[in-house]
Amino acid sequence: MATFGPHSDDALAAPFWNAAREDRLVLPYDRASGRCTWYPHAGADIDWREAKGPARLVAWSVVRAPINPDFEPPYAPALVVLDCEPGVRLVTQIVDCDFAELRCDMALELCFRTLEPRTHAPFRAPVFRPAHAR
Amino acid sequence: MGVQSTAQLRQRAGSFDWGRAYEIADVRGRVAIAGVGESEYSGPSGRTAKEMALVAVEKAIADAGLVPADIDGLMSTANVADQLMPEDFHAHFGTSHPMWYSGEGGGMVWAATCPEQAAEALHARKARHIINVFSVDWASRRAAGTGTPGDYHANEPMKALFEVPFGWYPQPVYMATQACRHMHEYGTTQEQLGELAVAFRRHANGHPGAVMRAKTLSMEQYLAKPMLADPLRMEDCCLVSDGAAAFVMTTPERARDLPHAPVIVEGIGRGVIDNAPYISQQKLLTATPQTFAAPWAFAMADMKPSDIDVIALYDCFSITALMMIEDMGFCAKGEGGAFVAGGTLGFDRPRSQGGLPCNTHGGLMSHAYVLGIAHVVEIVRQLRGEAANQVSDARVGLYGGFTAEEAATLIMRRA
Numbered sequence: 001m002a003t004f005g006p007h008s009d010d011a012l013a014a015p016f017w018n019a020a021r022e023d024r025l026v027l028p029y030d031r032a033s034g035r036c037t038w039y040p041h042a043g044a045d046i047d048w049r050e051a052k053g054p055a056r057l058v059a060w061s062v063v064r065a066p067i068n069p070d071f072e073p074p075y076a077p078a079l080v081v082l083d084c085e086p087g088v089r090l091v092t093q094i095v096d097c098d099f100a101e102l103r104c105d106m107a108l109e110l111c112f113r114t115l116e117p118r119t120h121a122p123f124r125a126p127v128f129r130p131a132h133a134r
Numbered sequence: 135m136g137v138q139s140t141a142q143l144r145q146r147a148g149s150f151d152w153g154r155a156y157e158i159a160d161v162r163g164r165v166a167i168a169g170v171g172e173s174e175y176s177g178p179s180g181r182t183a184k185e186m187a188l189v190a191v192e193k194a195i196a197d198a199g200l201v202p203a204d205i206d207g208l209m210s211t212a213n214v215a216d217q218l219m220p221e222d223f224h225a226h227f228g229t230s231h232p233m234w235y236s237g238e239g240g241g242m243v244w245a246a247t248c249p250e251q252a253a254e255a256l257h258a259r260k261a262r263h264i265i266n267v268f269s270v271d272w273a274s275r276r277a278a279g280t281g282t283p284g285d286y287h288a289n290e291p292m293k294a295l296f297e298v299p300f301g302w303y304p305q306p307v308y309m310a311t312q313a314c315r316h317m318h319e320y321g322t323t324q325e326q327l328g329e330l331a332v333a334f335r336r337h338a339n340g341h342p343g344a345v346m347r348a349k350t351l352s353m354e355q356y357l358a359k360p361m362l363a364d365p366l367r368m369e370d371c372c373l374v375s376d377g378a379a380a381f382v383m384t385t386p387e388r389a390r391d392l393p394h395a396p397v398i399v400e401g402i403g404r405g406v407i408d409n410a411p412y413i414s415q416q417k418l419l420t421a422t423p424q425t426f427a428a429p430w431a432f433a434m435a436d437m438k439p440s441d442i443d444v445i446a447l448y449d450c451f452s453i454t455a456l457m458m459i460e461d462m463g464f465c466a467k468g469e470g471g472a473f474v475a476g477g478t479l480g481f482d483r484p485r486s487q488g489g490l491p492c493n494t495h496g497g498l499m500s501h502a503y504v505l506g507i508a509h510v511v512e513i514v515r516q517l518r519g520e521a522a523n524q525v526s527d528a529r530v531g532l533y534g535g536f537t538a539e540e541a542a543t544l545i546m547r548r549a
Contacts, residue, residue, distance in 0.1 A: 002294035013295040039292045039412060059318075059419055061310035062364040068301055077302040079311055079414060091302040091414050099364075104318035115299070125299065 006123035012040045015048040017123070023112040025126040027051045027085060038088040053110035055082045055128055058089060062099045070117035072101060080128050082109060096129035107131040135436055137162075146433035147403070152417035155430045156404040156441075161433050166389040167546070169198025169382035170511045173269070173503035175345050178277035179376045183216035186225050186378035187269035189494040191218065194380040195535055200226035200263060200513040205382070207261030209239020209248050211268060215281075218267050229456035234261040241268035241505035242475060244411070246535040246542035249399045252383040257261070262384060268507040269378030276374055287538075290411060297414060306371055308413055308538070309451040310363040315419040316453060317365060319468065324365060326471035328356040330452040331369045331499060333479040338496025340481075341522040346372055346500040360450075369453040372498035379507040381514065386549065397514045400530070401435030401545035403427040411540040423541035424433035424461035424534055431532075432463075438478065439463040443528045444516045446509035448536035449497040458534045462543065464490055481523035491525045506535045510544065517548040 003010065006017045012028075019026040026048040028040035040046055040095040060078035063071070094102060095113055110126040116122040138146075140157040147155055151487025171193025173186040187210075195202060202223070210217040217240060220233040234255050239248040245268065252264045275281035284304030287293055297303060298531040302311075316322050335351040338344035351369060359367045389396035418425075432438060439462060456470040465473040473490075483489025495501040495512040502507045502508055513531035515521040521528075528548075535542040 002291045004291050005295035005299045006155070008295055010291070010295060012292075016296070038415070039296060059311040059315040061307050061314060062361075063301065063307060063310075063367075064360065064364065065362045065368070067306055067362065068303060073229045075301055077300050077307050077311070079302075079419070089415055091297045091300050093300050104315060120299075123299065127300075 004120050006125070007120065012042060018117055019050070020049070020060050020112065020124045020126055023108060023124065024127040025051050027088060036088055051082055051084055053082065053108065053128070055080045055110065057094065057102065057104060057106045057108050057128070059104060060094055060102055070119055076102070078128070093127045094129065095127050103129060138434065143430055143433050147429035150426055150458055153405055153407040153423055153426045155426045156406065158250050158402045158404055158430060158434070159245065159254070160434055161250050161402065163386065163398060165249045165253040165256060165383050165399045165516050166386040166394045166549070167381050168236065168384050168389040168394065168396055170514050171195070171197055171380050172508060172511060173378040175343055175375055175377035175504065176273065176274045177345065177375065178271055178545070180274055181271065181376055183269040183378070184218060184222055186271070186376065187218040187267050190269065190378040190380040190478070191223070191267055194265060194382050197394070198263070198382040199357045200382065202229050203231065204263050205251065205265050206231060206232040207255055207264030209236045209252065209264060209266040211240025211242070211244055212237025214240065216271070217269065234264070239266045241507045242537040243404055243535045243540050243542035245506040245510050246533055246536050246544035247402055247404050249383055249544070250402050253399070256383070256385050263271045264383045264387065265380055266383065267378065267380035268505060270504045271376050272503070273374050273376040290421070292412060302414065305367055305450065306363045308451050310366045311485065312419050312457070313365050313453040316457065319420055320449070320471065322456070322471035324357065325353065326475055327370055327452040327456065328353050329474040330449065330455055330479065331356050333477065334449065334493045334497040335500045337481060337494050337523050338455070338500035341495050341501060342356060344496040344501040345375055346496060353372045366451060368459040372450045373500070373503040376505060377502045377504045377508070379504060379511050381510060390549070395518055396549040397517045397546050399544065400547050401431035401433070401437065402543070403430030403434070404540065404542040405430070406540045413538050420457065422457050422461050422536065423539065424458045424543065427541045428462040428534070429542045431545050437530070437545060440529055442532045443530050444491045444494060444513065444525045445532045445534065446495070446497070446513050447534040448494055448506050449493060449499050450536065452499070454536060455492070455497070458536070459490070462534060479524050484526050492522060494523045494525060506533065509533050513546060517546060
């Protein structure tokens, strides 16, 4: 069984999840080309740099049935694109909202939460919530 | 028309900016399906994959008017557990003759592409009769807690590192997010997804081998069912089944001497997204790799979507089949919802009446989840005129296979 990301010491993932523990989102930049490569490539010379919101919601699903032993419904796994890095599509969750208010392409802001899957230890994760006008 | 080079096929099929077609050699008219066989399909049954495969193989050999000693070629999906191998064939039938083997057969995209390798082996005289078989014991495994259809994805390293932790897993979530985007961009509705579920269930109700043959599903019932992962209901998802199917391939010349009218392979295509296997990253969430596969198959066959009388599409989810209908060119991108509305996919709505008979056995959603091998068998039966839900005057059929980041198209015609 492949290793669950937050508990992996895989060099391709450890910087991402270590940063998440400090409430930072980092993305992998290939030092040669300067471009962000997602997912990170083994053997590449990677510079992990901090990224921040805002972001846009590409698509999501509110899971309502117990199809995944780790999470209790309802929860909203989603695909999100950061404004600062439009070529990268992040898999994440949408939190802190009435799921009925979600819309494709809505503005989101980055935040961090401790996720508590049932079959793994809790872990800090970069997630997103609807951005609200200030 | 002479044999087309891969350069000619690529020229006709075109190029794409988010995926590519595999180079499939022109095997038009070079290989035929001469026999088909199926095991019983069910929920958890305690049968092993190999024993079900052998049942299907026995039936396919008999259907082809052959005996086990005639089968000197075998194809199965080597990277799926417990698939039939030559030693299993020999142990069961008491044979020992040389057996050509390819591990790039079986189900999913390979149920569509296996005739390419088979044609090469047949014409190089490596084999005379080649059997392709795929078997599934996931219903029994899931019941016993020893495996699920999601395992393939959970075991992929990048998915385990960056997707599974967020709950973007298993497959219903992947397709639910695609459906979300498709509804947003094109206005596709719940009822339109329901048209596929209801049409395929109706076909299963008329098919004696279908797992869901005794359970009806109306649109009203469908809409009243609870959501599984918005916007998909359980009724938008495929079954989890035990079962196996097989088909015998040989040259069209040899097939003419066998009991059934041969079904001739006319076109094959296979496509893959860029950044495979990460469907989370595919550039267009509202489409499938049929975008890259179908044009190659149509170019090889020198046909258009309007030439196709009956189709069987890999309906792991309703939205997948809907997007494939668009990607193959049966309607414009985004119009799949309107296209399937009003019973278009019914077996009794032939092309001459503006229909497109689809999954006339009930599909993965209502016949059995055997990953496409039974779809090919159903198309063969349709083209022979012996299907349970027979499409009138079906002469050309198409199978659309799928494996998340890849898809494949197989076009066949009755001889």
